[in-house]
Amino acid sequence: MASAALRVSASLRWKSAWPAALALALGIICGMILVGDLEASGLLVSQKGRAFQPGNIALSRGETVMFVNDDSDLLHHVFVESDTFNFDSGDQEPGSRTPVTFTEKGTFQVLCGIHPKMKLVVRVN
Numbered sequence: 001m002a003s004a005a006l007r008v009s010a011s012l013r014w015k016s017a018w019p020a021a022l023a024l025a026l027g028i029i030c031g032m033i034l035v036g037d038l039e040a041s042g043l044l045v046s047q048k049g050r051a052f053q054p055g056n057i058a059l060s061r062g063e064t065v066m067f068v069n070d071d072s073d074l075l076h077h078v079f080v081e082s083d084t085f086n087f088d089s090g091d092q093e094p095g096s097r098t099p100v101t102f103t104e105k106g107t108f109q110v111l112c113g114i115h116p117k118m119k120l121v122v123r124v125n
């Protein structure tokens with residue numbers, strides 16, 4: 001009798017864990033989709049090997065580009081100089097992430113103050 005009651009309560013506990021496990025799995029999947037979207041929409045720009053990757057992106061006004069210094073031993077320094085929009089990151093340490101929100105429409109050249117060959121074209125719609 002006692003062992004049957006134990007078995008029942010054990011199986012109940014197992015069943016009640018399912019919604020939590022399902023919620024956790026859904027949460028992980030949603031997180032992966034969100035990160036995937038950010039990368040797919042080109043809002044992550046890597047600075048690696050003295051180059052921007054990708055070298056060309058388009059986004060909507062008000063969106064933020066995350067610049068990631070993926071060079072383990074180099075400083076970078078992104079800036080934009082234009083009539084309508086200006087930005088200067090200062091020095092970007094290896095591994096650092098620098099968000100830049102493009103608040104104006106237009107086509108902008110993002111340059112690196114340290115590596116003159118680094119160029120990124122950002123089209124803001």
Ligand SMILES: [Cu+2]
Nearest residue numbers: 076112114115
């Ligand atoms: Cu650089």
